Amino acid sequence: MYRIRFHGRGGQGMKTASRVLGTAFFQEAFQVQDAPRYGAERRGAPIFAYVRASRTAINERGVINHPDLVAIADDSLISAPAAGVLQGIGPRTVMLINSHESPETWQHRLNLDNTILIVPAEDAVTDRADLPFAGMVCAGAAARLVGVIGREALATAIREELHTHGSGLVDRNIETALHTYDLMQDHANAVTEGTEISAKSYASPQWIELPLENAGSAAPSIHAAATSTLLKTGLWRTMRPVIDYDHCSHCWWVCSTFCPDSAIRVNEEGVPEIDYDHCKGCLICVAKCPPHAIEAIPENAAKAREEKAHATKTPDR
């Protein structure tokens, strides 16, 4: 049985990726399960979706804990524990990462000997609309890595799953998926089927038993205000708005008023400041700033810029 997990952010099309891969397997006469998993959060928040495919009946249910392949649409998720990307990875798990960095860098960073394959991430795109759909990038690559899905089955699956969308969009997605399918040519069959897991070998997770407490201490009343600020929604961001203070006309109210997330405050001098712990990267401020003083840059480029600025500030020892 193949067990494949897709990780991404709401809106990157990972749920669709799992549907497409599942349907492509089905085209090749496999029995298939696919399901998305997300919490209460919305577009931008980490989600995952998973696919099981087998020539015989699938009796397993629930989340995949021992994946043969983990496909990651957004490499910034790897370091976010809540995203659970590394959950249950074993020595034979293949990792497919949409990233700017090399397999060796990731092996080193994660301290893993696993096969790590990279689909080169798009550079210098300032308009999200120009980005190829990460979901299709991953679905195309995964289809090739399992080695049992043909180009035709992949294209048919995409047509089927996206039939409610315009033909232009369908064609673009097929093109994207086939492109990464071909990119992975040298690694066809890199992902192999995992062994059957029998019900007998099932071990329950290591629950931590908590004593039953009275409601007053188990679920205390919260009197603090605006506790949501403890949640760092800045992790959702793929693009970062950056204010160019030389061009900001200090109108203060525009970006700060339009930001749905109260993530832009105006300081005592009337200067707007973006709270990157909470900014989700919607970029409404970029669209609304009257003197166009806010620029959108990809989050990883922004991080690199920050690190460089930091390095030049710290004296060498």
Add this chain to the structure above:
Amino acid sequence: MAKTLIRRMKDLPSTHLFGSGTPMCAGCGGLESLHQIYEILGPRTVFVNAAGCMTLLAIYPFTPFRGSWLYTAMASAPAGAQGIRDALDILLAQQRIGADEDLNVVVLTGDGSANGMGLSATSAAMERGLDFLYICYDNEGYGNTGQQFSAATPHGARTATSTGPHGFGGNKKDLFSIWAAHKPAYVATAIGAEPVDLARKVETAKQLKGPRLIITLAPCPPGWDFDPRDAADIGKLAVKTGIWPLKEYIDGKVVHSKIPHPRLPVEEYLKTQGRFNHLFQPQRDEALLAEIQDSVDRYWDGIAV
């Protein structure tokens, strides 16, 4: 008539009472209006919320509000508000709380609840003259469950349950008129993309007693299929094309707070959203486009500039 002090952007609050870190989508138009509304209402409010996206705002122990929040079933938010109002009134009458401890009771629901399941409870609350404010953020569908059509979905839009070549076949319910027909203290339409207009309306509603109801159009990136960056621009276009009229019902009269002049063709608005793609691709659906334009034109016919 109530007086408003807000005239321009500079008069809007520069600090934010509403907490960041909510689980709403990046670029949520409903959240954009709610945070602006909250800055004007202030912390002395209690929210009564019917199931919908905004239910996720206050997931224990996290909340963006500075006061209490009550969750009700989809049909029952105004009934929940009645209970809270009555409890507050009893506490006030028994002098167990002072007037300075009184709270504004605010119902917050989506369009699905407001136009459908919750309409009867709202009607009854108005009939009883309940002193409350109702905020409906209208993302024109059942957003929380994946954007199925609601009674507020516009004609021709694609939804998860309107996938045919002509999209949704029904027509958007005129909730403003239905509410106004009850002759409550105040009804208004607004949108987060017009912050001054919205703030003035909230300020007006805050000063009145009795049932007060505001609908804000809420551009929804996943539900309407557009890049989150465009949420406010799309909202502006809804006003400029006249498809979302900004108006108030007060003192028994309906007054438009902004009359778009000249009015842009409605397709300028429609073409910004994937849910209307089928009107333009693979070829233009001239008949449906003309039908939508015609319904907008008929609305504005006879409304003085």
